Amino acid sequence: MNKSFKQGLILGGVVTLSALAIRRYQQTGSKDQSISHTAELDQRPSVDAKTDETEVGLTQLDSIQRADWQANGFPQTHAELERLEKEEH
Numbered sequence: 001m002n003k004s005f006k007q008g009l010i011l012g013g014v015v016t017l018s019a020l021a022i023r024r025y026q027q028t029g030s031k032d033q034s035i036s037h038t039a040e041l042d043q044r045p046s047v048d049a050k051t052d053e054t055e056v057g058l059t060q061l062d063s064i065q066r067a068d069w070q071a072n073g074f075p076q077t078h079a080e081l082e083r084l085e086k087e088e089h
Contacts, residue, residue, distance in 0.1 A: 011073075018067035021048075025064050 038061060046055040046063040055063055075081040 014070045018071035021064060021067040022071070 041061040041064070042059050044060045046058040046060055048055040048063060049058065055066075058066065075084055
């Protein structure tokens, strides 16, 4: 397998997981969520922490925000940003 195919496959998986996490979040709450509900999410550990080592130590709110960043393709670290810039040139 070539490198770009593997990266595309990984990115596709991340986007799919992110979409599922966002959908699950939207189904659990109603349109009139209060700030206290958000505060609750920021206290509970991520539900994916047992299966995904990158989720360990994150709260549910952090996990949702992380999924959003990944779905939009934002780099997570400075090293990743530098690597992406080198690949473009």
